[in-house]
Amino acid sequence: MSAAPVLCFDLGGTRMRAALLAPDGTRLAAVEAPTPAREGVGAVLDGLCALALRCRDTGVAPQAAGLCAPGPLDAPGGRMLAPPTLLGWRDVPVSALLGERLGLPVLLENDANAAAVGEQLYGAGQGAGSLVFVTVSTGIGGGVIVDGHVLRGRGGLAGEIGHMKIAEHSTDCACGAQGCFEALASGTALGWRAARVMRARKDGTPPPSGRDVIEAARRGERLARRLVAEHGRWLGRGFANLLHLYAPDVLVMGGGLANGFDLLEPAIRAEIARSAMPSYRETPLLSAALGDAAGLVGMAHIVRQSLPDLGRERKLG
Amino acid sequence: MSAAPVLCFDLGGTRMRAALLAPDGTRLAAVEAPTPAREGVGAVLDGLCALALRCRDTGVAPQAAGLCAPGPLDAPGGRMLAPPTLLGWRDVPVSALLGERLGLPVLLENDANAAAVGEQLYGAGQGAGSLVFVTVSTGIGGGVIVDGHVLRGRGGLAGEIGHMKIAEHSTDCACGAQGCFEALASGTALGWRAARVMRARKDGTPPPSGRDVIEAARRGERLARRLVAEHGRWLGRGFANLLHLYAPDVLVMGGGLANGFDLLEPAIRAEIARSAMPSYRETPLLSAALGDAAGLVGMAHIVRQSLPDLGRERKLG
Numbered sequence: 354m355s356a357a358p359v360l361c362f363d364l365g366g367t368r369m370r371a372a373l374l375a376p377d378g379t380r381l382a383a384v385e386a387p388t389p390a391r392e393g394v395g396a397v398l399d400g401l402c403a404l405a406l407r408c409r410d411t412g413v414a415p416q417a418a419g420l421c422a423p424g425p426l427d428a429p430g431g432r433m434l435a436p437p438t439l440l441g442w443r444d445v446p447v448s449a450l451l452g453e454r455l456g457l458p459v460l461l462e463n464d465a466n467a468a469a470v471g472e473q474l475y476g477a478g479q480g481a482g483s484l485v486f487v488t489v490s491t492g493i494g495g496g497v498i499v500d501g502h503v504l505r506g507r508g509g510l511a512g513e514i515g516h517m518k519i520a521e522h523s524t525d526c527a528c529g530a531q532g533c534f535e536a537l538a539s540g541t542a543l544g545w546r547a548a549r550v551m552r553a554r555k556d557g558t559p560p561p562s563g564r565d566v567i568e569a570a571r572r573g574e575r576l577a578r579r580l581v582a583e584h585g586r587w588l589g590r591g592f593a594n595l596l597h598l599y600a601p602d603v604l605v606m607g608g609g610l611a612n613g614f615d616l617l618e619p620a621i622r623a624e625i626a627r628s629a630m631p632s633y634r635e636t637p638l639l640s641a642a643l644g645d646a647a648g649l650v651g652m653a654h655i656v657r658q659s660l661p662d663l664g665r666e667r668k669l670g
Numbered sequence: 671m672s673a674a675p676v677l678c679f680d681l682g683g684t685r686m687r688a689a690l691l692a693p694d695g696t697r698l699a700a701v702e703a704p705t706p707a708r709e710g711v712g713a714v715l716d717g718l719c720a721l722a723l724r725c726r727d728t729g730v731a732p733q734a735a736g737l738c739a740p741g742p743l744d745a746p747g748g749r750m751l752a753p754p755t756l757l758g759w760r761d762v763p764v765s766a767l768l769g770e771r772l773g774l775p776v777l778l779e780n781d782a783n784a785a786a787v788g789e790q791l792y793g794a795g796q797g798a799g800s801l802v803f804v805t806v807s808t809g810i811g812g813g814v815i816v817d818g819h820v821l822r823g824r825g826g827l828a829g830e831i832g833h834m835k836i837a838e839h840s841t842d843c844a845c846g847a848q849g850c851f852e853a854l855a856s857g858t859a860l861g862w863r864a865a866r867v868m869r870a871r872k873d874g875t876p877p878p879s880g881r882d883v884i885e886a887a888r889r890g891e892r893l894a895r896r897l898v899a900e901h902g903r904w905l906g907r908g909f910a911n912l913l914h915l916y917a918p919d920v921l922v923m924g925g926g927l928a929n930g931f932d933l934l935e936p937a938i939r940a941e942i943a944r945s946a947m948p949s950y951r952e953t954p955l956l957s958a959a960l961g962d963a964a965g966l967v968g969m970a971h972i973v974r975q976s977l978p979d980l981g982r983e984r985k986l987g
Binding site for chain 1: 822919
């Protein structure tokens with residue numbers, strides 16, 4: 354483990370963030386900007402480098418960098434494969450491209466994996482040896498930690514929980530199939546669910562987002578409360594599967610829809626009680642604690658653990 | 671790792687087996703008998719001890735013993751919790767009870783976990799770092815190996831794949847819920863599926879078992895072939911989930927229904943192609959190679975890995 358600060362990036366389809374992190378997880382600098390997602394690979398790399406410059410203004414020199422990004426990606430190979438939210442990113446060797454510009458080794462990691470590590474070290478999962486982190490927003494992603502290590506599987510493809518089928522039918526999922534957890538329980542799915550009901554009611558209002566529905570439910574609107582309860586059932590059905598499959602010490606829900614965790618929780622827990630066998634029902638279910646920072650904090654830890662390897666690769670290169 | 675032979679038991683709801691295994695996995699003795707499943711704990715323990723005596727007739731003294739048995743169980747605590755196929759087994763400290771009678775430390779393990787280890791070391795999964803073993807017979811059980819280690823999770827409860835929900839509805843599952851992989855894709859489910867069709871056809875024949883359907887399909891009977899194809903689709907749907915969740919190097923199907931693997935495989939593969947994202951579709955899908963011996967062979971390896979701990983516990987005891 355190195356004592357030097359680590360420069361970390363969190364590249365999302367909407368926002369991109371960078372931070373310079375001390376060994377204890379303290380952010381020495383933290384900046385962000387909109388992601389120029391439609392302008393291609395070069396524009397995004399320019400944007401990340403601009404964020405890096407702003408971090409380096411602190412005068413502290415990082416020894417290594419890490420980038421967490423949406424999957425699917427080849428983490429050991431440093432390649433982003435086909436993130437649906439970034440236009441034109443097909444098999445991009447992002448670690449090499451960004452590393453060349455920064456003059457630093459850049460480690461790549463799935464963003465849900467990094468957030469899982471962050472939540473386990475400094476967030477809702479502190480003290481848990483094994484943890485499942487579920488990010489529920491535009492889609493559903495997952496990061497699984499087993500005995501303190503990220504579950505990677507073949508090509509780092511494990512934990513792709515959004516495309517676990519939990520029903521026979523649903524609206525079409527972005528992956529092309531039906532019945533995916535993501536198609537039934539993401540923030541997007543909550544918005545669609547509301548839009549369908551409102552179209553049926555023909556009241557002329559524009560289609561809402563998942564966040565709109567949560568806010569309406571928080572104001573006490575009856576239809577929104579019903580939709581949130583229905584949505585919580587789908588989340589609970591998927592979570593119950595994750596409990597049987599991974600048996601984590603704790604399940605942490607993050608992502609944009611975690612803003613409505615308190616409203617969703619009763620329906621989630623009721624469905625877990627229905628769907629899960631008794632031994633699984635008592636697993637703690639928590640809302641993420643670190644918000645947007647989880648990925649950056651976790652990424653810094655992953656980079657630190659890998660520093661010796663990164664050093665060796667630089668010498669060979 | 672010890673060079674002494676290990677005495678292993680595989681306690682199933684129908685048959686129980688014992689074997690004396692050399693360090694290279696060779697069975698120096700192998701015996702079996704029907705399980706007196708309805709006669710309670712004492713009768714089963716008597717039966718296991720009788721098998722042990724027959725193994726010891728070889729003149730070779732084992733240094734330790736292992737028992738693999740159906741879950742749910744508390745492996746570290748050596749307790750079987752509530753196996754649905756064994757009458758009256760509620761929270762039984764079977765490691766202590768059997769160990770006392772044998773004068774040997776007895777390690778307990780979930781039977782699907784042990785079979786996964788066996789198949790990885792000596793069977794279909796040789797050379798795979800990570801493997802998912804799915805046993806499809808009366809129910810559906812799973813053993814997951816990640817980087818050479820069994821995935822255990824909280825209380826050893828991980829990999830309970832039979833109760834992963836893959837549909838909203840099904841016949842009632844033994845666990846009380848609906849839509850479980852086990853309720854839709856076990857050997858029992860295949861028999862029920864056939865029975866339902868045959869009742870609808872009112873042709874008076876007695877309800878078939880899953881094995882009967884496989885045999886009829888092998889003879890070329892059209893209805894049986896259709897049922898097997900439908901069943902393969904359900905298996906494929908569950909397997910596709912396992913690929914997304916664990917991303918194993920190989921998926922191995924064992925259990926009684928693996929006898930019909932060649933007949934089921936086309937429908938399984940077609941459904942995986944439909945349900946799984948491209949990166950997951952090419953995962954090798956294999957039929958188990960060790961048959962009934964997988965659990966015993968894997969158990970012996972697990973005991974050997976734990977021998978130092980077992981020795982220490984005996985001194986303390």
